[in-house]
Amino acid sequence: MNWWHVFFTVMKKEWLLSFRQKSDLINPLAFFLLVLTLFPIAVGPFPKLLQQIGPGVIWVAAVLATLLAAERMFKQSFHDGSLEQQALSSVPFSLTLIAKVVANWFVLLVPLILISPVTLMFFHLNFEIWFVTILTLIIGGLTIFLFSAVGAALTVSLHRGSVLMALLVIPLYIPVLIFATGAINAASLGFAYHGQLAILGAMMIVSLLAAPFAMSTAIRVGLG
Amino acid sequence: MWKWLHPYAKPEVTYHFCAKLIPWLWLFTFGLLVVGTVWGLAFSPEDYQQGDTVRIMYIHVPAAIWSMGAYSSMAIAALIGFVWQIRLADMAISAIAPVGAGFTVIALLTGAIWGKPMWGTWWEWDARLTSELILFFQYIGIIALYHAFEDKQQGAKIVGILAIVGVINLPIIHFSVEWWQTLHQGASITKLEKPSVDTSLLWPLLLNILGFAFFFASLVCMRLRTEILSREQHRPWVKALVMEKSVDGV
Numbered sequence A: 001m002n003w004w005h006v007f008f009t010v011m012k013k014e015w016l017l018s019f020r021q022k023s024d025l026i027n028p029l030a031f032f033l034l035v036l037t038l039f040p041i042a043v044g045p046f047p048k049l050l051q052q053i054g055p056g057v058i059w060v061a062a063v064l065a066t067l068l069a070a071e072r073m074f075k076q077s078f079h080d081g082s083l084e085q086q087a088l089s090s091v092p093f094s095l096t097l098i099a100k101v102v103a104n105w106f107v108l109l110v111p112l113i114l115i116s117p118v119t120l121m122f123f124h125l126n127f128e129i130w131f132v133t134i135l136t137l138i139i140g141g142l143t144i145f146l147f148s149a150v151g152a153a154l155t156v157s158l159h160r161g162s163v164l165m166a167l168l169v170i171p172l173y174i175p176v177l178i179f180a181t182g183a184i185n186a187a188s189l190g191f192a193y194h195g196q197l198a199i200l201g202a203m204m205i206v207s208l209l210a211a212p213f214a215m216s217t218a219i220r221v222g223l224g
Numbered sequence B: 001m002w003k004w005l006h007p008y009a010k011p012e013v014t015y016h017f018c019a020k021l022i023p024w025l026w027l028f029t030f031g032l033l034v035v036g037t038v039w040g041l042a043f044s045p046e047d048y049q050q051g052d053t054v055r056i057m058y059i060h061v062p063a064a065i066w067s068m069g070a071y072s073s074m075a076i077a078a079l080i081g082f083v084w085q086i087r088l089a090d091m092a093i094s095a096i097a098p099v100g101a102g103f104t105v106i107a108l109l110t111g112a113i114w115g116k117p118m119w120g121t122w123w124e125w126d127a128r129l130t131s132e133l134i135l136f137f138q139y140i141g142i143i144a145l146y147h148a149f150e151d152k153q154q155g156a157k158i159v160g161i162l163a164i165v166g167v168i169n170l171p172i173i174h175f176s177v178e179w180w181q182t183l184h185q186g187a188s189i190t191k192l193e194k195p196s197v198d199t200s201l202l203w204p205l206l207l208n209i210l211g212f213a214f215f216f217a218s219l220v221c222m223r224l225r226t227e228i229l230s231r232e233q234h235r236p237w238v239k240a241l242v243m244e245k246s247v248d249g250v
Helices: A003-020 A024-045 A048-071 A075-079 A081-089 A093-114 A118-122 A127-155 A162-188 A194-223 B004-009 B011-041 B051-086 B087-119 B126-150 B152-178 B199-231 B236-249
Strands: none
Touching: A003 A024, A024 A048, A024 A093, A024 A118, A048 A118, A048 A127, A075 A081, A075 A194, A075 B087, A081 A093, A081 A194, A081 B011, A093 A127, A093 A162, A093 A194, A093 B126, A118 A127, A127 A162, A127 A194, A162 A194, A162 B126, A162 B152, A194 B152, B004 B011, B011 B051, B011 B087, B011 B199, B051 B087, B051 B126, B051 B199, B087 B126, B087 B152, B087 B199, B126 B152, B152 B199, B199 B236
C-alpha cells in the first residue's frame, strides 16, 4: 500500500468529518473572534495601545483556538473505536495520526486566515504587520498544533481532560510564541525578520518528526 | 554491572533497600545542611555590595540547582521506564515530581525575597526567572496528569511520555527565554575556570548544595517506598509485610 495514498485518504476523511459537522469548523473561529473582542474592551479602546498589543493578542487568541480545536480531535474517534482500529491496522499508526493532525490544522488555519483581516480594523494594524503575523501563524502555528495534539493524545482516555490538557501544553508553547512575536516586533521596527522565521521553521520540522511518535505511544497506552 | 543492578528493578528489593538507605541519607542531609547553613548564615563574611542579603544564596542556589536536577532525574527515570519497561522507574517519576516542584517553589520564593532589596522588584520578566516559573508549571502539569488517572500504571506511563517531551523542550525554552530577555547574573560557580565566588562564601554554598542533594534523595526514597506499597498493595509480599507488622503491633 502506498503510504501517500493512506495519508491523503485519512486527510480526506477528516475533512469530510469537519465539513459535515459545521460546529467543528465554526466554534474555534467564533472563539478566536470573541477573545480578540475581549482585549479592546478590557484594556480600553486606545488606537496606539491596541496597535502595540495587537499582534500578541492575535497570537494568544490563535493559540487558545488551537487548544480548543486540538482537544476534541481524538475524542470522538477514541470513543467510537475507529482510533483503536487505526492503531491495530498494518499502516504505521504515527502516519495516520500525522495525517489527522495536518488535516485538522488546515481546517482551523484556512478559515482563521480568511477571517484575520478583521484584525486590521480591530487593532488598527498596518498591512505589513498583519502580513508578518499571518506568516508566523502559518509556520509556528503547526508546531503549536502538534504540541496540542500530543497533549490531546496524553489525555484522550480521561473524561475531563480539557483543562488538564491546557495545563500540560501551554508551557511548551513558549518558545514558539517568543520567536513569533520576536519576528513581528522586528518587522514593526523595520528590521529583517527572516532569522526568527527560520527558527520557527526549524521548530516545526523537529516537532513534525518527533510528535507523531509521542502521540502514537500515548494513544496506545490510553487504549490500554 | 547489569547483574548487580538487576535485582533492584524488583519493587520488593528496592523497598527494603530504601529502608536501609534512608537513615544514612537523613544523617548526611542534616549534617551537611546544619554545617553549611550555620556557616553560611552566621560565620561567612558578608558581601561588600550586597551585605547580609547575599546569605539568601545559601538556600536559593541549591534549591534552584536541584529543581533542575530533579527534573533531569525524573526524565532519566522516564526514559528507563520507557525503554526497558521497568515499573519501578515509572514509580520513581511520581515520587520525584512533587519534591522537584517544592524545590522550584523554594527557589522562586527566595529569589523574590532577594530580588526586592537588590533589583528593587519582587518579580522581573527575566530569562532565568521565567524559565524557572515554566519549570514549575511543568511539574504541576505532571503531578496533575498523574493524579487524573485512576489506573496508576497507565498514568505513570503517560506521565513518562510527558516528562520526556518536557525534557526535550526544557533547553529550548531556556535558550529562547534567554534570547528574549535577561537580567539575572550569569552562572558563578559552574564555570570551568576559577569560580567568581570567593572561597569563604563558596565552601558553605557547596556544603549546602551537597546537603540539598541528600535532602532530595531522602525525600524521594521515602516517597518511593510509599509509592511501591500503594501500587503493590495486592501483591503477596505486601500482604505478608502487613501481617508481620500487625502481629508485631499486637
